[in-house]
Amino acid sequence: MKKYPLLGFIVAALALPAYAQQAGSASTGGTANQGEPGTAAAREALKKQEGDTDQTTLLKQTLTAVDKQYSLLKRGKLAATYDLGYTYIGQDKINANFSRDTGTLTLFNIENDSSHTITNTLTVDYGVRDNLTASLSLPIMSKYSENPSFSGLSHSLGDIGVNARFQPFEVQRGKPQVTLTGGVRLPTGRSPFKVDANQGVATGSGYTSFTGGVSLNHVIDPVALFGNVSYTYNLPAKHLSQIRSDGSVLKKVAPGNSFGFGLGFAYALSYDITTSFSISESISSSTKLTYADGTTSKTKIQTGGVMSFGLGVRLSPKTTVNLTAGIGLTADSPNFTLGLSLPLEF
Numbered sequence: 001m002k003k004y005p006l007l008g009f010i011v012a013a014l015a016l017p018a019y020a021q022q023a024g025s026a027s028t029g030g031t032a033n034q035g036e037p038g039t040a041a042a043r044e045a046l047k048k049q050e051g052d053t054d055q056t057t058l059l060k061q062t063l064t065a066v067d068k069q070y071s072l073l074k075r076g077k078l079a080a081t082y083d084l085g086y087t088y089i090g091q092d093k094i095n096a097n098f099s100r101d102t103g104t105l106t107l108f109n110i111e112n113d114s115s116h117t118i119t120n121t122l123t124v125d126y127g128v129r130d131n132l133t134a135s136l137s138l139p140i141m142s143k144y145s146e147n148p149s150f151s152g153l154s155h156s157l158g159d160i161g162v163n164a165r166f167q168p169f170e171v172q173r174g175k176p177q178v179t180l181t182g183g184v185r186l187p188t189g190r191s192p193f194k195v196d197a198n199q200g201v202a203t204g205s206g207y208t209s210f211t212g213g214v215s216l217n218h219v220i221d222p223v224a225l226f227g228n229v230s231y232t233y234n235l236p237a238k239h240l241s242q243i244r245s246d247g248s249v250l251k252k253v254a255p256g257n258s259f260g261f262g263l264g265f266a267y268a269l270s271y272d273i274t275t276s277f278s279i280s281e282s283i284s285s286s287t288k289l290t291y292a293d294g295t296t297s298k299t300k301i302q303t304g305g306v307m308s309f310g311l312g313v314r315l316s317p318k319t320t321v322n323l324t325a326g327i328g329l330t331a332d333s334p335n336f337t338l339g340l341s342l343p344l345e346f
Helices: 007-010 041-047 055-063
Strands: 078-099 104-129 132-147 152-158 159-167 178-187 210-218 221-236 250-253 258-268 273-284 288-291 296-298 303-317 321-328 336-344
Touching: none
Parallel strands: none
Antiparallel strands: 078 104, 078 336, 104 132, 132 152, 132 159, 159 178, 178 210, 210 221, 221 258, 250 288, 258 273, 273 303, 288 296, 303 321, 321 336
16 A cells, blocks of 8 residues: 555644534623624634644544554653644624614614634643543633724633543554544633623633544545544533623523534645645534523524645654645634644654
């Protein structure tokens, strides 16, 4: 079988549905008279979340280990990856007031909300066993938000992620490889429920999430096919006291859980250049918000999709620069994402 080493470092940077665990959660872009989250939160959800195990990593390990029993890190080995990501989210919001007494519209204008987020993430993997790898991700985020009531820049630690990857079967030529994934995302970033709801300076989800999934990779030189399914369970955020734009006080948020899937392929143009293409989708159930006066509200079910294109260039046997661009396919997705990844092995 012909070997294409660079396939192991493809640039998929998939915004897979597992990263949609924030969809439906409260945000700073909610409609003022309802106190509910806006579409900005849903679009944030399709970004790759800090600490999540993406399918690019799984595929890389599969393709670069055709002569090994398992494609994960060898027992006792360390590997590190640096990721630089950019995400743009923009939305137009209609602001209208209707007078019941006069039956007339007293205010009508269209407002624009947007945010630019740059994320620096260092991920360290450790081989617990030949078929079991643990990882820890530490993200540092810079976010610029702009809306009619606020424009400013914030810097903060994001949500730390602890993950594991397990391969129940040995790698066999000509057969698909199965990898089980699981992880927890801790709310270490700046919570959107503990900042001014009109500013959009949050850098974290505000709640703990657990994600499990199954990934399948199959190499047919010079093409590698990959896909996965995942499910995310979110714990509620309690004991809040956020004052919303309509004057209500938010006390509890129960984020909706999400299911997602993704698929794509990578193609080796040469030993030093690889291209990739992928599509992912997620479906998140309604989020329930509880206020101090006992009233509740729910968000709508949200569906997000992202189409990604990637290019990888190998600089040395252990160093490859990966570049990925993603385009949102639905209103609940980020408008545009750009990622740069540099894997480093010890």
